[in-house]
Amino acid sequence: MDKTTVSESGDPGMSSTRDSSDRRFNRSNTGNRKMNTTASGANENASASARKRKITASDEESGKKPHLSALILARGGSKGIPLKNIKVLAGVPLIGWVLRAAFDSGVFDSVWVSTDHAKIAEVAEEFGAQVHRRSPKVSTDSSSSLDAIQEFLRLHKEVDIIGNIQATSPCLHPNHLQDATRKIREDGCDSVFSVVRRHHFRWQEVKTGGVDTKPLNLDPANRPRRQDWDGELCENGSFYFASRELIEKGYLQGGKMAYLEMLPEFSVDIDIDIDWPVAEQRVLRFGYFGKDQLEQVKLLVCNIDGCLTDGQVYLSAGGEELVSWNIRDTTGISTIQEQGVEVCLISSRGCPIHKLLAKKIDCQLEQNAANKLEVLELWKSKKKLLWEQVAYFGNDESDVECLKKAGVSGVPHDASSDAVKAAGYTCRNSAGRGAVREFADHILLLSEQARAKSQQKKH
Numbered sequence: 001m002d003k004t005t006v007s008e009s010g011d012p013g014m015s016s017t018r019d020s021s022d023r024r025f026n027r028s029n030t031g032n033r034k035m036n037t038t039a040s041g042a043n044e045n046a047s048a049s050a051r052k053r054k055i056t057a058s059d060e061e062s063g064k065k066p067h068l069s070a071l072i073l074a075r076g077g078s079k080g081i082p083l084k085n086i087k088v089l090a091g092v093p094l095i096g097w098v099l100r101a102a103f104d105s106g107v108f109d110s111v112w113v114s115t116d117h118a119k120i121a122e123v124a125e126e127f128g129a130q131v132h133r134r135s136p137k138v139s140t141d142s143s144s145s146l147d148a149i150q151e152f153l154r155l156h157k158e159v160d161i162i163g164n165i166q167a168t169s170p171c172l173h174p175n176h177l178q179d180a181t182r183k184i185r186e187d188g189c190d191s192v193f194s195v196v197r198r199h200h201f202r203w204q205e206v207k208t209g210g211v212d213t214k215p216l217n218l219d220p221a222n223r224p225r226r227q228d229w230d231g232e233l234c235e236n237g238s239f240y241f242a243s244r245e246l247i248e249k250g251y252l253q254g255g256k257m258a259y260l261e262m263l264p265e266f267s268v269d270i271d272i273d274i275d276w277p278v279a280e281q282r283v284l285r286f287g288y289f290g291k292d293q294l295e296q297v298k299l300l301v302c303n304i305d306g307c308l309t310d311g312q313v314y315l316s317a318g319g320e321e322l323v324s325w326n327i328r329d330t331t332g333i334s335t336i337q338e339q340g341v342e343v344c345l346i347s348s349r350g351c352p353i354h355k356l357l358a359k360k361i362d363c364q365l366e367q368n369a370a371n372k373l374e375v376l377e378l379w380k381s382k383k384k385l386l387w388e389q390v391a392y393f394g395n396d397e398s399d400v401e402c403l404k405k406a407g408v409s410g411v412p413h414d415a416s417s418d419a420v421k422a423a424g425y426t427c428r429n430s431a432g433r434g435a436v437r438e439f440a441d442h443i444l445l446l447s448e449q450a451r452a453k454s455q456q457k458k459h
């Protein structure tokens with residue numbers, strides 16, 4: 001991966017990469033796709049200029065493989081959903097979903113996030129991307145993607161082709177990007193973009209109340225059934241690949257163009273706030289969870305204070321300690337126990353109430369754990385498990401090593417920032433308010449995916 005940063009403006013081009021064994025990349029799921037190509041010249045100017053200098057031709061001339069850069073635009077000022085680009089979707093910040101797919105596709109010479117916001121830059125780096133600190137000029141409500149991409153290219157002369165991936169389409173898989181890259185590198189296309197097939201009958205808009213409208217793509221006398229009509233290909237906004245030459249001329253699509261058809265289940269486009277919950281459900285089913293083989297989780301180890309409880313300890317006048325927990329969380333624990341996952345509780349304190357709680361929900365308990373990782377390793381080896389079969393739920397610095405080691409890890413919404421960074425899944429719910437339940441559901445979903453994957457292999 002190229003880590004060079006060029007900056008005409010003197011902006012510090014921050015760069016960092018992440019070990020690919022990092023937890024955030026440790027999930028696996030594959031998607032399906034169909035492919036189609038067309039070479040229609042929609043834009044003559046763009047076609048002519050692109051033909052002057054084909055990527056493949058320049059490649060041959062200089063003997064240098066053109067530099068393909070993934071570029072995710074993630075401005076801070078999104079209106080509908082504040083800081084949408086890093087809002088946590090199904091446990092992962094929005095840009096994380098496409099960054100994971102971009103890295104695992106293995107087709108990019110560099111992976112960049114262009115942003116004007118410090119927090120977005122931080123998250124991008126956590127996911128291993130290089131950060132382009134863009135100017136405010138291309139970050140306003142009225143600036144287009146093209147403006148921001150052109151600025152990036154002006155400052156990164158080493159880049160020959162841009163794969164602009166939109167974070168708002170989080171169900172992207174590495175194979176979509178691999179197929180698009182093949183069309184650029186092998187089929188000599190100048191631009192490739194993603195589409196989805198839609199069966200929408202369209203009608204002419206009549207501003208004065210809709211009277212006298214006309215059909216645009218159907219014959220009312222002969223309405224086709226869905227199965228008798230191929231539908232139409234529509235841009236789904238997932239990605240746009242284009243050569244430097246085209247972009248500099250002001251086009252994202254032009255020259256020899258190809259589309260890549262994505263199946264509807266992978267074709268998510270978060271546009272307005274009501275799209276969010278739907279996208280979340282979709283990504284849980286069809287999102288890309290990383291390269292590694294999914295294993296069935298067999299053991300969940302859960303920290304008590306600040307995970308199962310909200311961390312508050314009440315003291316009675318008689319000096320007695322009181323803590324509370326949420327029935328939703330203990331129900332989540334019983335649910336995964338019923339599914340064959342053993343649950344153990346861990347705490348760095350000693351507290352008689354913990355013992356009562358552990359007994360009540362039938363969990364092994366380790367108190368006064370000075371080194372939680374040692375305890376976790378002991379449980380893992382006694383139960384003869386692989387790390388991939390161990391899940392850990394923690395919230396604090398003392399949980400960080402366990403979160404890093406476990407195959408599946410999670411934190412409540414209000415966990416410390418160290419713990420959040422180390423974990424693969426950040427809950428929407430806070431400690432003592434359903435976070436454990438949510439993480440248990442997440443484990444069950446991963447198990448379902450692992451089962452489905454191994455069934456697919458058998459057939």
Ligand SMILES: CC(=O)N[C@H]1[C@H]([C@H](O)[C@H](O)CO)O[C@](OP(=O)(O)OC[C@H]2O[C@@H](n3ccc(N)nc3=O)[C@H](O)[C@@H]2O)(C(=O)O)C[C@@H]1O
Nearest residue numbers: 073074075085138143144145148166167168235236237240
């Ligand atoms: C390539 C392109 O033209 N993208 C535009 C797309 C595209 O036409 C549709 O997705 C097609 O279905 O539409 C828009 O899409 P939207 O506004 O949601 O932007 C898509 C993603 O790009 C980031 N972005 C966009 C413009 C910009 N100057 N800086 C950015 O960081 C957003 O934060 C978001 O993550 C639109 O709806 O207005 C605006 C986008 O500019």
